[in-house]
Amino acid sequence: MLEIIDVHAGYGRTSVLYGVSIPGSAKVVAVLGHNGAGKSTLLRATIGLVRPTHGTVLFDGEDVTQLAPHRRVQRGMAYVAQGQQSFGQLTTMENLQLVADGRSNGRAKIAEMLERFPALAQFATRKAGLLSGGQRQQLAIARALITEPKLLILDEPTEGIQPTIVAEIEATIMDLAEGGLSVLLVEQHIGFALEAAEKYVVLASGRVTQTGFGGRASLGAVRDAMVI
Amino acid sequence: MDALIAPLLNGSAAGALLLLAALGLTLTFGQMGVINMAHGDFIMAGAFIAYLTQLVITSSNISIPVALPLAFLGAGLLGLLLEVGIIQWMYKRPLDTLLVTVGVSLILQQIALQIFPAQGVPVEKPSWLDGQLDVLGYEWPLRQVFTIVLAILCVTALAAWLRYTSFGRRIRATVQNRDLAETSGVNTRTVDRITFFVGSGLAGVAGVAASLIGGTNSQMGTRYIIPAFLVVVAGGIGQIKGTVIAAWGVGVSLAFFADWTTGSMAQVLTFVLVVVFLQFRPQGLFTVRTRGLT
Numbered sequence: 001m002l003e004i005i006d007v008h009a010g011y012g013r014t015s016v017l018y019g020v021s022i023p024g025s026a027k028v029v030a031v032l033g034h035n036g037a038g039k040s041t042l043l044r045a046t047i048g049l050v051r052p053t054h055g056t057v058l059f060d061g062e063d064v065t066q067l068a069p070h071r072r073v074q075r076g077m078a079y080v081a082q083g084q085q086s087f088g089q090l091t092t093m094e095n096l097q098l099v100a101d102g103r104s105n106g107r108a109k110i111a112e113m114l115e116r117f118p119a120l121a122q123f124a125t126r127k128a129g130l131l132s133g134g135q136r137q138q139l140a141i142a143r144a145l146i147t148e149p150k151l152l153i154l155d156e157p158t159e160g161i162q163p164t165i166v167a168e169i170e171a172t173i174m175d176l177a178e179g180g181l182s183v184l185l186v187e188q189h190i191g192f193a194l195e196a197a198e199k200y201v202v203l204a205s206g207r208v209t210q211t212g213f214g215g216r217a218s219l220g221a222v223r224d225a226m227v228i
Numbered sequence: 229m230d231a232l233i234a235p236l237l238n239g240s241a242a243g244a245l246l247l248l249a250a251l252g253l254t255l256t257f258g259q260m261g262v263i264n265m266a267h268g269d270f271i272m273a274g275a276f277i278a279y280l281t282q283l284v285i286t287s288s289n290i291s292i293p294v295a296l297p298l299a300f301l302g303a304g305l306l307g308l309l310l311e312v313g314i315i316q317w318m319y320k321r322p323l324d325t326l327l328v329t330v331g332v333s334l335i336l337q338q339i340a341l342q343i344f345p346a347q348g349v350p351v352e353k354p355s356w357l358d359g360q361l362d363v364l365g366y367e368w369p370l371r372q373v374f375t376i377v378l379a380i381l382c383v384t385a386l387a388a389w390l391r392y393t394s395f396g397r398r399i400r401a402t403v404q405n406r407d408l409a410e411t412s413g414v415n416t417r418t419v420d421r422i423t424f425f426v427g428s429g430l431a432g433v434a435g436v437a438a439s440l441i442g443g444t445n446s447q448m449g450t451r452y453i454i455p456a457f458l459v460v461v462a463g464g465i466g467q468i469k470g471t472v473i474a475a476w477g478v479g480v481s482l483a484f485f486a487d488w489t490t491g492s493m494a495q496v497l498t499f500v501l502v503v504v505f506l507q508f509r510p511q512g513l514f515t516v517r518t519r520g521l522t
Contacts, residue, residue, distance in 0.1 A: 069411045
């Protein structure tokens, strides 16, 4: 589904990733690492918000490295950014309509999301900027799912969210992964990430320092690999 | 009573014209952050389109209604050309955009000067705008009423377009968070182009209204551009209701000060008022309230 080959990327003259590769054999891949390791940059390069200076992003066998993010979304990639991002001046419903517009099953997908996340139905007419962090994260995930993705890219989906909603979000991710959706996950909560992932990749200073199978990973070894 | 009614009504009409001039800027400057100094020259283009339409359709009763959509299209296409040719490379570089669009403005004025006489051209107003409306004893010229009606129609149409259509949602989403809009499947480049087209097209409509009130010449855009920017900033950047109130306030204040002093002194006093207001409320009349960052 997704294959990342020798990607180098950064911001202006500052390089962040140095030849990162993720083979495309696993359905759910977790990317682990300390702050500043390059995890978010890797996800941004995958969805197209950062253009790699070198390397290739393959999706469904197609080279999408030069495609704009919205073209990647059309091809089946969805991205949930770090920090519970929503369009704060749009209502909850407008946030959902934005991605449902132009889809023949848009209304049905919105209804499905309101059923999956009842808080969103409750605050459908409220501006998204006035929702709590957890509700905004649910909205961000709902927006991504309306596009009926083949691959869901999640950047720290549980960061800064109250524990009860963290459990809900983790359950949703597990449910989606079990339903066959491919997931590329960056997560600080290592225990959950390893439980959810078939494979994991550890990044440190923009380089892959360890890869392995999620279920068999030792927490200690993973933590050691996070530090160069 | 006349001393109050006359400047109030005249000022409301002046405010309506200012609103038409500023409405496009709420999109291109307020929503997209582009300081387009050529916006005033799109107003000029609209006025000249009204004149050219009158050369083809000699009856002004018909030519003015026909000129309105033509001016929208013509000025809109000029704006689109500017966006595609220059502005698209300059987003997030406001100073460069300002300098370049000043250059474009001078070029457009020179082109107009090459085509049309320096003293300007006459745009005949339709006979259905010849009369007056009696408001508490004051004979209010119908062409002023027309400007207000046109401004109300444009504001309503723009607000409804932004609020209720899927394209309006895409514009609002792109303005708030471009990256998030892209990753939500929105083609933000298309949004930029259409937003610029509509914003510039509204300047064309303002030009038709302006041609019925003042002179139509190559310099006319310079009369509107600075007050229009002030109105957008004072209203709260990107806020249509703020722009409406600010335009009306500036128009009425101009009319009252002009009654008490002179036309040019009225401009100075009004701008001083706006600057003082912005000292105390730099964010303008209306601001955005959110709990989250975006």
